[in-house]
Amino acid sequence: PLILGLESSCDDTAAALLRGRDVLASVVLGQTQLHAEFGGVVPEIAARAHAERLDGAIEQALDEAKVTLPDIDAIAVTAGPGLIGGVLSGVMMAKGLSTGLGKPLIGVNHLAGHALTPRLTDSLTYPYLMLLVSGGHCQFLVVRSAQDFTRLGGTIDDAPGEAFDKTARLLGLPQPGGPSVEHVARNGDEKRFRFPRPLLDRAGCDLSFSGLKTALLRQRDQLIAEKSGLTEQDRNDMCAGFQAAVRDVLAEKTRRAIALYLAESPAEPALAVAGGVAANMALRTVLESVCADSSIRFTAPPLKLCTDNAAMIAYAGSELFAAGITDDMTLSARPRWPLDKTAVPLIGSGK
Ligand code: ATP
Ligand code: FE
Numbered sequence: 001p002l003i004l005g006l007e008s009s010c011d012d013t014a015a016a017l018l019r020g021r022d023v024l025a026s027v028v029l030g031q032t033q034l035h036a037e038f039g040g041v042v043p044e045i046a047a048r049a050h051a052e053r054l055d056g057a058i059e060q061a062l063d064e065a066k067v068t069l070p071d072i073d074a075i076a077v078t079a080g081p082g083l084i085g086g087v088l089s090g091v092m093m094a095k096g097l098s099t100g101l102g103k104p105l106i107g108v109n110h111l112a113g114h115a116l117t118p119r120l121t122d123s124l125t126y127p128y129l130m131l132l133v134s135g136g137h138c139q140f141l142v143v144r145s146a147q148d149f150t151r152l153g154g155t156i157d158d159a160p161g162e163a164f165d166k167t168a169r170l171l172g173l174p175q176p177g178g179p180s181v182e183h184v185a186r187n188g189d190e191k192r193f194r195f196p197r198p199l200l201d202r203a204g205c206d207l208s209f210s211g212l213k214t215a216l217l218r219q220r221d222q223l224i225a226e227k228s229g230l231t232e233q234d235r236n237d238m239c240a241g242f243q244a245a246v247r248d249v250l251a252e253k254t255r256r257a258i259a260l261y262l263a264e265s266p267a268e269p270a271l272a273v274a275g276g277v278a279a280n281m282a283l284r285t286v287l288e289s290v291c292a293d294s295s296i297r298f299t300a301p302p303l304k305l306c307t308d309n310a311a312m313i314a315y316a317g318s319e320l321f322a323a324g325i326t327d328d329m330t331l332s333a334r335p336r337w338p339l340d341k342t343a344v345p346l347i348g349s350g351k
Helices: 032-036 043-065 084-101 110-121 160-170 177-185 210-227 232-262 281-293 311-322
Strands: 002-007 012-019 022-030 074-080 105-109 128-133 138-145 148-154 270-274 297-299
Touching: 002 043, 002 084, 002 311, 012 043, 012 311, 022 043, 022 311, 032 043, 043 084, 074 084, 074 110, 074 311, 084 105, 105 110, 105 311, 110 128, 110 138, 110 270, 110 311, 128 232, 138 232, 148 232, 160 177, 160 210, 160 232, 177 232, 177 281, 210 232, 232 281, 270 281, 281 297
Parallel strands: 002 074, 074 105, 128 270, 270 297
Antiparallel strands: 002 012, 012 022, 128 138, 138 148
């Protein structure tokens, strides 16, 4: 079937067309410029931009895929979690198209979109282990089906991407912080500054990243007080130290998550990473070796499918559609929507 996917939960307005596993078109209209002067995503501005641009994103996707609206078999849309104004724009658009075209509507959890992407780009079988590391999330999930996820642990405060972005801001590097911190860290000495390895002494797979930011701020201010400014080398060394701390913590917690996952004797054991931070080479390299140590497969979708996009929403929608799961006009936009139904009670209606 031909599935139209829509994504508008954060600061990317995206539309994609998917047939089977073929991504016919994947349009992502970013809003970085719109929010640049505010130092973060402004929900009100994001919501307005989504409402204004969804039309255009869909038209562009149809053009690129050389199909027309009536060719579409189903419409998959991010129904949460995310900034409610943006999610609402997408859900309203999808409902309108569904009604107008008389085609099924499928509400997709944004995190499920990220978590299922490795199946779009690689031949992973259920259950596989997923490390989702992005600007807003950090969690270990056992993915059992398009609707069945078990959360093994996750961050108790900041997400790693957020920590990278804050680090860049504190050191005067450009946003998004991940790529700029990684870039200068290559010329840095990771051992010069001391960064904590939070929660390693605590059992389980939970993580914490807010302490890293505090450590960075303290050491930066101490240096500035001592020498009235930071040299390029100081900055490189701080970035290297910070990145090494994130890498070490994620590596150790991944070892623990793998142990829990392997206890279930999965048929074809694999770890997949997704989310923007999965672009980080230091992290990828260490995860590869952690997987090699436990003889499990490691896979990461190409970067443009790791960060927010609508192809992942169309793909998750296609799996739900194949399982006979669709929604009706009662589908609601949800600011919060945990993937693991056993972890936190669901708010509102849903699958
Ligand atoms: P979410 O998808 O959880 O709602 P998001 O949309 O902000 O959050 P993504 O688009 O998946 O997240 O990823 C963006 C984040 O990834 C940013 O915080 C960015 O700094 C980080 N990032 C991108 N490239 C790298 C890199 N090479 N190293 C570390 N972090 C990176
Ligand atoms: Fe995302």
